Amino acid sequence: MIRLSVTYLAGLVAGSVLVAAYEALAYWRDVESTSAVAAVWPGVFLLLLVLWIIEDSKAFPAIQKPFEYGFLVFMLALPYLPYYLWRTRRAYGLLMLAGFVALYCLGYLAQLAIYAAS
Structure with missing residues (x-):
């Protein structure tokens, strides 16, 4: 049986990758990203993160x-997120926090990589 917390983490990763790919493609094609999914993703990301903490x-x-x-x-x-991760996982929790921040900023990092490559 897959734990629900793993499902929330998989949703965070999959959603972040999909939105980052969309934003990177829009940046590469020099088109304004007007997708509703990309617009509401920060709120959905926070909601999935909260649900993961609870589970x-x-x-x-x-x-x-x-x-x-x-x-x-x-x-x-x-x-609460940095405190919770430090309290439950110590140094590994800080690495997880860095991973969550990187997932949140994945679209911007992809655009930065495209800018640096061009």
């Missing part, structure tokens, strides 16, 4: 979860 925290009983844990994570996701 992943179930594997760590040392993380205290109040009744409204999901709402609190959703409201404070950006400051």
Whole structure:
């Protein structure tokens, strides 16, 4: 059985790669990216990240979860993410944080690579 947290991570990676490919292709063709998917992806990325934190925290009983844990994570996701990753995984968590930031910026990094190559 595949854990739900792995599904959320797969969604983050797949969505980031698809949106980055679209943005890179639009940049390469010198066309304005007008896709609704690319426009709402930052919100969907944050939602998938919050859902991953909630599901992943179930594997760590040392993380205290109040009744409204999901709402609190959703409201404070950006400051809570580095703390959560450090608390649960230490140095590997900081590498994961760098990976999440790279996934979020993948479209911009692809455009930068195209600019540098041309």
